[in-house]
Amino acid sequence: MSRTHDLGIVDGLVYLEGTFLEANIYISKGKIVDITTNYYAAKEEYTAREKWVLPGFIDPHVHFSLNLGKYTSVDDFKTGSISALFGGVTTFIDFLDPITTVSEFEKAFSKRLKEAQSSYADYSFHLTLANTKESAENFIKKAIESGLPSIKVFTAYSSSNRKTFDGYLYSLMEAASKYNLTILIHAENEEMIIENVPVYEHSKARPEMSEITQIIKIAEMVKHTGAKVYIVHTTCGTIIEELSLRFKDILNEKLFIESCPHYFYFNSEAYLKENGYLYTMTPPLRSKNEQKKLIKNISGIFSIGTDHCTFNTKEKNKKYTGDIPMGIGGIEHSFILMYTLFGKQIIDKFTLNPAKMFNLYPRKGTLYPGADADVVIFNPNYSGFIKSTHTNADYDLYINTKVKGKVEKVFKSGNLIIENEKLVKTAPGNFLRR
Structure with a gap:
């Protein structure tokens, strides 16, 4: 059956409540709709090879x-x-x-x-x-x-x-x-x-x-x-x-x-x-x-x-x-x-x-189909120092702290929000009745 999704995140290690799977996730209308080893058509596609695909x-x-x-x-x-x-x-x-x-x-x-x-x-x-x-x-x-x-x-x-x-x-x-x-x-x-x-x-x-x-x-x-x-x-x-x-x-x-x-x-x-x-x-x-x-x-x-x-x-x-x-x-x-x-x-x-x-599951906290498409692409192999901050405060105690791992992309409701350490899109957040 032919299908076209809004977004595909492919070839990553998808974290499903304790287990990593080599899989692709597909997103439509702000929700995760499929986790599969198959490849489907998507209006946008991002490769997550050698990266972890985590819930927001x-x-x-x-x-x-x-x-x-x-x-x-x-x-x-x-x-x-x-x-x-x-x-x-x-x-x-x-x-x-x-x-x-x-x-x-x-x-x-x-x-x-x-x-x-x-x-x-x-x-x-x-x-x-x-x-x-x-x-x-x-x-x-x-x-x-x-x-x-x-x-x-x-x-x-x-x-x-x-x-x-x-x-x-x-x-x-x-x-x-x-x-x-x-x-x-x-x-x-x-x-x-x-x-x-x-x-x-x-x-x-x-x-x-x-x-x-x-x-x-x-x-x-x-x-x-x-x-x-x-x-x-x-x-x-x-x-x-x-x-x-x-x-x-x-x-x-x-x-x-x-x-x-x-x-x-x-x-x-x-x-x-x-x-x-x-x-x-x-x-x-x-x-x-x-x-x-x-x-x-x-x-x-x-x-x-x-x-x-x-x-x-x-x-x-x-x-x-x-x-x-x-x-x-x-x-x-x-x-x-x-x-x-x-x-x-x-x-x-x-x-x-x-x-x-806090009564947010299964809408939040998971990547199973039906969850909100809040997704983090995480590089577990990165090593470096915290060099930037976006707080409104005039100091950040963690600047220059040595760390492992890096948040590389953040998707909110299926929209790419953070990429290459830049805020690329914004949209109003939602109040969550729990």
């Missing part, structure tokens, strides 16, 4: 246009999405501003939808709770009804009224387990934290034990409630070891761990540098020992987010952490940074895992 990457944790009052993160949805696409990230999930009542939801949702209209990548949001006494079930029903079946809470930041206390967190977990909603948790034991310290004390003031003890407490709650819980930006290898020993029955079944590239590439010694303020984020960078343990325990980490939240040097250049907007960038380099350390074992942590966790 998903970053489940970004902060574009994050308004902190005094500061707003300098990557908005347009510049942030461009930076993302250069790194092969075709889908991201940002956050609604924290709310304390369900009546505040529509305003928070419409605000972020309006801001995200400039995105060139597809996007969704997590609902975010501040300290609240309203019924957990009310928030959960609203989130699901709105296509946002994930809610983020903090176990710290009572100074800005964002802390969710243990009693409410437990009731939220109980309710979430009935509705199959995912709870994201920023896990730090606030009683062990000292705020507004000199930069060189940033890591000591938010100690490793504040994260370790808090996650163990959360794990116990998960065991009792059966809730699905996702710990964001985990920094310590020790807690992965503890969970693997004491909670292996729920790890990657009910309790899921996210980490970020910066915790693998930098450690707390950065805060002793003259420009240590540039490395500030929360939770902070950890000791060399914890960094080594984190690398050693990569198999216990479910997915990689970037917590991408950029500010300019002038805004970061302060002596005390209370004056510094917390966060760094990294979305553009996240996949190659992690591939450099771990090779192909990290592919699912950028594709299949976040897609399934």
Whole structure:
């Protein structure tokens, strides 16, 4: 039977959920329609010989246009999405501003939808709770009804009224387990934290034990409630070891761990540098020992987010952490940074895992027919240095980092977007109801 597709990507090594196949993929109307060893007519054809053909990457944790009052993160949805696409990230999930009542939801949702209209990548949001006494079930029903079946809470930041206390967190977990909603948790034991310290004390003031003890407490709650819980930006290898020993029955079944590239590439010694303020984020960078343990325990980490939240040097250049907007960038380099350390074992942590966790599968995270035609052509044999960046921030901590692998082409909904390190086409991203 004769057929003509919109696009063919041929002769590549196609990644299908854990397996590489020598195959061709064909795309029509923005969807993958065939994976085959046959050759068909296509209006456009690209050869991927000796290259990997991967699903577009998903970053489940970004902060574009994050308004902190005094500061707003300098990557908005347009510049942030461009930076993302250069790194092969075709889908991201940002956050609604924290709310304390369900009546505040529509305003928070419409605000972020309006801001995200400039995105060139597809996007969704997590609902975010501040300290609240309203019924957990009310928030959960609203989130699901709105296509946002994930809610983020903090176990710290009572100074800005964002802390969710243990009693409410437990009731939220109980309710979430009935509705199959995912709870994201920023896990730090606030009683062990000292705020507004000199930069060189940033890591000591938010100690490793504040994260370790808090996650163990959360794990116990998960065991009792059966809730699905996702710990964001985990920094310590020790807690992965503890969970693997004491909670292996729920790890990657009910309790899921996210980490970020910066915790693998930098450690707390950065805060002793003259420009240590540039490395500030929360939770902070950890000791060399914890960094080594984190690398050693990569198999216990479910997915990689970037917590991408950029500010300019002038805004970061302060002596005390209370004056510094917390966060760094990294979305553009996240996949190659992690591939450099771990090779192909990290592919699912950028594709299949976040897609399934956040109700995007099988539309995203896979190359099976029916999926959106978001495709990355990746050269696994490249060796070189990171030399360019497309963040709106005036610095990038990863410039001149030695890496393996290179994102050579990025297709979004079947359109070639990135080629030869250039943005060759743009189109509005889509809001994704999950």
